Amino acid sequence: MATVKFDEATRLYPGNDKPSVDKLNIDIEDGEFLVLVGPSGCGKSTSLRMLAGLEEVNAGKIWIGDRDVTNLSPKDRDVAMVFQNYALYPHMTVADNMGFALKIAGVDKGEIRKRVEEAAKILDLEQYLERKPKALSGGQRQRVAMGRAIVRSPQVFLMDEPLSNLDAKLRVQTRTQIASLQRRLGVTTVYVTHDQVEAMTMGDRVAVLKDGILMQCDSPRRMYDHPDNVFVAGFIGSPAMNLLDVDVADGGVKVGGSTVPVERAILDASSGKNITLGVRPEDLELTTEGQGIPVTVDVVEELGADAYIYGSTKAHQHVEADEDAEGERPFIARVDGRKPPKKGETVFLAPKTGHVHAFDASSGQRLGD
Amino acid sequence: MVIKLASAVLAILGGISGAMLLFWILNKLVESLGHRWEDRIKPWAFAGPAILAIGVYLIYPAVVTVQLSFANATSTTYVGLANYKDLLTSSDFLGVLLNNLLWILIVPAGTIVLGLGVAVLADRLRPRGERVTKTAIFLPMAISMVGAATIWRTIYEYQPEGETQTGLLNAVQGLFHAGPTFWYSIETLHLNSLLLMVILIWTQAGYSMVLLSSAIKATPEETIEAARIDGANERRIFFRIIVPQIKGTIITVFITVLIGVMKVFDIVYVTTNGAFNTDVIGRRFYNELFTNGNAGYAATIVVLLMLAITPVLIVQVRHFKAEEAGR
Numbered sequence: 001m002a003t004v005k006f007d008e009a010t011r012l013y014p015g016n017d018k019p020s021v022d023k024l025n026i027d028i029e030d031g032e033f034l035v036l037v038g039p040s041g042c043g044k045s046t047s048l049r050m051l052a053g054l055e056e057v058n059a060g061k062i063w064i065g066d067r068d069v070t071n072l073s074p075k076d077r078d079v080a081m082v083f084q085n086y087a088l089y090p091h092m093t094v095a096d097n098m099g100f101a102l103k104i105a106g107v108d109k110g111e112i113r114k115r116v117e118e119a120a121k122i123l124d125l126e127q128y129l130e131r132k133p134k135a136l137s138g139g140q141r142q143r144v145a146m147g148r149a150i151v152r153s154p155q156v157f158l159m160d161e162p163l164s165n166l167d168a169k170l171r172v173q174t175r176t177q178i179a180s181l182q183r184r185l186g187v188t189t190v191y192v193t194h195d196q197v198e199a200m201t202m203g204d205r206v207a208v209l210k211d212g213i214l215m216q217c218d219s220p221r222r223m224y225d226h227p228d229n230v231f232v233a234g235f236i237g238s239p240a241m242n243l244l245d246v247d248v249a250d251g252g253v254k255v256g257g258s259t260v261p262v263e264r265a266i267l268d269a270s271s272g273k274n275i276t277l278g279v280r281p282e283d284l285e286l287t288t289e290g291q292g293i294p295v296t297v298d299v300v301e302e303l304g305a306d307a308y309i310y311g312s313t314k315a316h317q318h319v320e321a322d323e324d325a326e327g328e329r330p331f332i333a334r335v336d337g338r339k340p341p342k343k344g345e346t347v348f349l350a351p352k353t354g355h356v357h358a359f360d361a362s363s364g365q366r367l368g369d
Numbered sequence: 370m371v372i373k374l375a376s377a378v379l380a381i382l383g384g385i386s387g388a389m390l391l392f393w394i395l396n397k398l399v400e401s402l403g404h405r406w407e408d409r410i411k412p413w414a415f416a417g418p419a420i421l422a423i424g425v426y427l428i429y430p431a432v433v434t435v436q437l438s439f440a441n442a443t444s445t446t447y448v449g450l451a452n453y454k455d456l457l458t459s460s461d462f463l464g465v466l467l468n469n470l471l472w473i474l475i476v477p478a479g480t481i482v483l484g485l486g487v488a489v490l491a492d493r494l495r496p497r498g499e500r501v502t503k504t505a506i507f508l509p510m511a512i513s514m515v516g517a518a519t520i521w522r523t524i525y526e527y528q529p530e531g532e533t534q535t536g537l538l539n540a541v542q543g544l545f546h547a548g549p550t551f552w553y554s555i556e557t558l559h560l561n562s563l564l565l566m567v568i569l570i571w572t573q574a575g576y577s578m579v580l581l582s583s584a585i586k587a588t589p590e591e592t593i594e595a596a597r598i599d600g601a602n603e604r605r606i607f608f609r610i611i612v613p614q615i616k617g618t619i620i621t622v623f624i625t626v627l628i629g630v631m632k633v634f635d636i637v638y639v640t641t642n643g644a645f646n647t648d649v650i651g652r653r654f655y656n657e658l659f660t661n662g663n664a665g666y667a668a669t670i671v672v673l674l675m676l677a678i679t680p681v682l683i684v685q686v687r688h689f690k691a692e693e694a695g696r
Contacts, residue, residue: 052594052598053597054594054597054598073597074594074597074598075597075598075599075600075601075602077598079598080598080599081594081595081598083591083594083595085589085591086591087589087591087592087594087595088592088595089592089595089596089610089614090592090614091613091614091616092613100596100599100601100609101599101600104599104600104601104605105600148595148599152599
């Protein structure tokens with residue numbers, strides 16, 4: 001068990017002029033479960049592979065504990081990895097798959113057997129030990145891949161989208177199992193996913209990457225309550241946060257003809273007359289006509305306890321290409337499931353106090369606290 | 370020349386139209402029998418000519434060969450097992466069998482080791498270098514055995530001492546003021562046989578390389594990365610992860626080359642013609658039949674060869690079936 005530290009770690013693929021991972025700085029504590037999340041091509045898998053030693057580090061350093069592993073080969077790093085498609089050795093039995101690393105390390109047969117059996121017990125694989133991977137289901141293969149990592153008791157677990165080949169139901173189950181297993185074993189874990197729900201539910205901390213750059217690294221709660229920038233605000237949370245480009249007015253911002261009150265601190269921090277306003281669908285309340293954000297309802301999704309309304313409002317919206325465009329912008333809100341508005345109605349929605357996020361319209365950085 | 374070409378074209382056209390006519394007539398005949406009989410007889414009507422051809426040109430000669438192996442040199446009287454007894458007790462013929470055994474032990478294995486080596490090393494070259502290397506290694510495949518043996522004869526060629534050495538090996542030796550060596554005559558450790566085996570390995574390495582190379586490229590990269598993280602070095606990854614995953618291809622190559630080796634004839638015929646204790650079954654058969662005119666011995670040799678190849682063929686067919694089932 002050990003800490004992990006990315007220190008300005010950079011990966012530039014030959015022939016590219018932009019690094020795939022650009023000066024990544026993350027300190028991971030001993031026993032922590034860190035999730036790297038981001039859209040495809042953001043550099044999350046590359047970062048993980050750099051830590052594994054499968055990808056060269058072109059600049060900066062990577063530390064495991066107090067060892068500088070930047071130039072060590074994978075076999076000398078004492079890390080175990082779970083691959084997206086499991087990468088089980090097809091010619092070996094489950095037991096041999098799990099014991100391979102120990103065999104290479106010269107551990108004696110009895111000890112290997114003991115440790116493989118222990119891991120198999122934890123993962124409920126005992127009756128499959130003599131089978132070949134081909135004779136296992138997807139979920140079982142996934143567990144064998146986990147077992148292969150556990151058996152080694154390495155300093156760090158690396159997991160590269162280990163659940164993406166499972167069906168939805170099994171994915172949710174396995175998600176919980178992996179998280180609780182990690183807590184029990186206490187091994188520092190770096191976990192890559194593109195699924196923000198996985199990231200939020202599993203990680204002690206979540207690191208959001210975009211275009212090779214770390215956007216924010218925080219606890220799931222903090223990430224949700226306090227996104228550092230527009231990208232994180234839009235990426236974390238489902239359905240996504242409503243982001244509108246709005247003009248600053250006296251004591252608030254103007255949205256579709258009415259003024260929405262905004263904290264003084266945010267208004268003071270905004271340099272221009274234009275900011276990006278962010279409100280989560282769950283942080284909105286129906287209010288009286290003319291008071292909040294006017295939204296024309298297009299679709300109502302009734303989920304029982306809650307209902308989501310998908311509609312549109314007239315405002316700027318944060319669009320990088322043409323920021324001043326004016327027009328209909330999509331808008332999502334969660335309302336009481338027992339008395340939802342009807343399709344085609346116009347409703348007025350006011351953000352709950354203290355749940356308004358504001359970002360600089362040009363830099364996308366958070367304004368105020 | 371023109372007449373030859375014309376008759377070739379005529380033979381092709383005649384053959385094809387003859388076959389078409391035959392099947393057309395058979396079809397008509399079967400159809401005239403009425404529905405019930407048509408369904409029953411049709412498969413036989415179409416497969417029949419092929420079965421007949423196999424019977425006449427393959428099965429019948431095989432049976433006759435077995436029969437002749439119990440007859441005397443001129444196939445006039447039966448001699449029982451005398452031919453077998455003669456051959457299997459002759460130290461000369463046992464030497465031939467030993468030679469064949471050496472070929473079997475060395476050539477398929479050598480071909481695979483060489484093919485694997487080239488495949489692995491070429492894989493690390495840049496794409497262009499890999500293409501050029503593989504083409505060069507594959508080229509001998511396009512040469513007939515007789516051609517290959519003739520090329521290697523110019524390498525092993527020997528002229529008496531004092532004369533200009535036209536053989537490559539002896540010319541090189543000459544540069545170091547050694548030799549010349551009459552390579553074909555070195556019976557120590559069967560070196561002369563080994564030199565002949567090199568020729569066959571040279572021609573087969575390309576085939577082995579192409580199959581093994583594509584198999585190596587098809588092994589999932591993740592299993593190699595997983596092994597790397599599991600602590601395996603490159604040598605272990607090759608023997609523990611890559612080789613087991615391409616085992617099926619290795620067996621296929623091994624069996625194919627093995628069957629070729631058991632039938633080897635041309636190389637020995639062109640180079641030593643069986644002298645200096647380098648003879649093999651294939652050439653010995655030819656010698657018995659056409660030089661010594663002993664049909665009994667010749668047939669017996671063929672039967673022994675058939676007996677030896679049969680188990681290999683059974684293994685091969687089983688292996689292919691297993692490969693198909695595993696897909």
